[in-house]
Amino acid sequence: MASKDLSNAELHLWQVVNANPNKTARMSIIQLSEFANVSTATIVRTMKKMGYSGYTSYREHLRENGKSNLRFEVLRDADDKIKSVISKNEIEVNNTLYNLKYSTIEDSVLLTRQAKMVYIFARGLSESSAQEITIKLQLAGKYVEFFSDPNIIKTISKKVKKDNIVIFVSLNGETKELVYAAKELQKNDVASILFTTNGKSSLAKLATLSFIGYETETNYFPDYEVRSRLPLQIMTRIFCDAYSVRTGITKE
Template sequence: MPTKELSPTELHLWNIVENNPEKIAKMSIVKLSQYAHVSTATIVRTMQKMGYGGYTSYRESLKIRNNSNSTFNVLNEADDKIRSVITKNEIEMNNTLHNLSYSTIEDSISMTKQAKIVYIFARGLSESIAEEIMVKLQLTGKYCEFHSDPNIIRTIASKIKKDALAIFITLNGETDELVAAAQKLSKNDIPVLTFTTNKAGKILAFSTLSFIGYKSKTNYFPEYEVRSRLPLQIMTRIFCDAYSVRANFYKSN
């Protein structure tokens, strides 16, 4: 494995996890952070450099090494044969679900639980989705702030402390102020969680974890930038619901 690409801190972490497989397999990302004295962002970044989707996928690989048959298949492939307005939405939904990573879901929940404060940033039509995330996380007891003003976003990004988490909601992942804010946060080793539909978006280079949905090429309002936010809504809803379950806020009947 290309350990030479790891920074000294990342190599320190990698040596710890590789030399203590049985202990690490039982640790959450937060407990490993405390055990190894590194940030959760460092853990995710290290695992990604070593070829894993995140910390959870690395733990699952440890189980497989020990003859565990645990596997995760999120959902089946979408049916893209029927072309109509309704099917366009169905295809977006199914392909977005198909793109979901179990590892990303679990690691994003762990980072959110660890954060003392969550900052949510979005612009335009994505703002309503950001507001919904804020309300849902607040209902679980998590302190959150949502900002959409470009100047405020740029200013706050330079002041966020390392015990926080930043969440970005951006359809194309190219919005200048959001990309600039994510870049600043990444430089300061602040965990960044991004929801987008552009797998080549500039913001992804500065994201610790990312949910990437499927966006249809069909636009029924070609003269305006009002493309469907359905993929973002699906991914953020799954994230919030999963967080509620893991935070023991949701109680089944």
């Protein structure tokens, strides 16, 4: 629709946003409403007349087409210390995605689909990522059991059959109970998949397939072993989503 088809209020708004693309890209719909002195309904109506699904769609258009040079709005207002916190997460996400191998994703999905049963072992803060895998695979119709107790993990690892598979979730790949379990699985020729950030770890050497994420050296809680599990969360989510796609759970 041409701008001539806009009402006076809509035309005024359209002129305002075109004259201030960088500022518009940083504004919420409420802020733009106050800045342009128009109602939020006028904003939505104008954007739809101009071919967008709404104000959010228009803001994304501005950013994608380079009319706003802000990569992340939050970085504009943050001080250097907060920027470093944000950048740490960005680095972990980007490098984890860079480390991913397509063949590992496809092979892990295939191994999981073929397995009669899936065991998932994890300890500590990594348990949250392991629990998410458990739930998602169960929703996909897979028989899955998750264990975090060290004694149970060591006991069960000796009994896992060859037509089953074990998934390990371990940030550093050196958790002793998990390493013990991996050695037992290897002796019994049982396949395993590992999610970790340590590609040189004992678990990485023992696992059949390994997803290797990237972890920065910075730890904002130095007195405690509570490093970021973001790389694990990214990789496990990609694995689960890929499994859903390949098994036809996701409707395209």
